[in-house]
Amino acid sequence: MKExxxxxxxxxxxxYGRRPNRYFAAHLHDVAPGKILLIAEGEGRNAIFAAQNGWDVCACDLSEEGQQKALAWAKKEGLDLRYDLGDFGALDYPKESFDALGLVYAHFPPHLKADYLRKAADLIKPGGLLLLEGFAKGHTVYQEKxxxxxxxxxVEMLFDKxxxxxxxxxxxFSILKEEVVELQEGLYHNGEAEVLRIMAQKKEN
Structure with missing residues (x-):
């Protein structure tokens, strides 16, 4: 997978282009900036957007190429960006240490998916924000076309409500829905897709 x-x-x-994911960008403005973790962040399009909008950004991915590309982009823009390299399951972050967490097309192997998503949930502070957009299980129909x-x-890597x-x-949850959207994201996300979208706030202790 790393290769x-x-x-x-x-x-x-x-x-996937240089523009941030539209859903992520639209709803990140709904809360005051703080510390955000972006998982499986790839080449940095959402991390750069968040940093440009006042967020203290930590990104992670298992790809060295993605990390290098994102950090070079951040340097060119004069932005501070922490970018950790490694499999999310092996990275050590303190629990309840992020004000927000983004999962944008962060799909995991079936045997790890639930554990990784629960780990992500644990990293968000009470009152903190979860933003997710990923392919829903109904997306296989659109892939075939x-x-x-x-x-x-x-299909077991895809999401359902x-x-x-x-x-x-x-x-x-303020948003939890599966819907068909038109993707235009770089070279590899183009056309009609069925996605699952989440905007949710962690309950206070």
Missing amino acids: FWNQRYGAEDFA NPAVGGPKN EEMLEIFSDFE
Whole structure:
């Protein structure tokens, strides 16, 4: 998996473009800036946007190529960006240490998915924000019609509302929906897709 992402991010072009994910960008403005963790952040498009808007950004990914690309971009923009390299499950962050957490097309192997998402939930402070956009289980229909839309081929890596309600049971959801959207994100997310979107606040202790 690491080799796959290094090959994808090692190209000169940005695999998913330089613009932030539209859903992430629209809702990050709904809360005051603080400390945010962006998981599976790739080449840094959402991290750069968050840093430009006053957030203290920590990103992580297992791809060295993605990390190098993001840090070079941040340096060019004069932005401070922490970017940790490694598998999310092996990275050590203190619990309840982030004001917000972003999961933008952060899909994990089926046997790790629930554990990784629960770990992500534990890292958010009480009252903190969770933003997620990823491919829903119904997305396989759109992949078959248009491979250019991207996404994991294994349906067990995709998301559904029921599992999100179970995993993020300590959160109040203001948005939890599966919907069909038109993606235009760089080279590998293009066309109609079925996605799951979350905006949720961790309940106070």
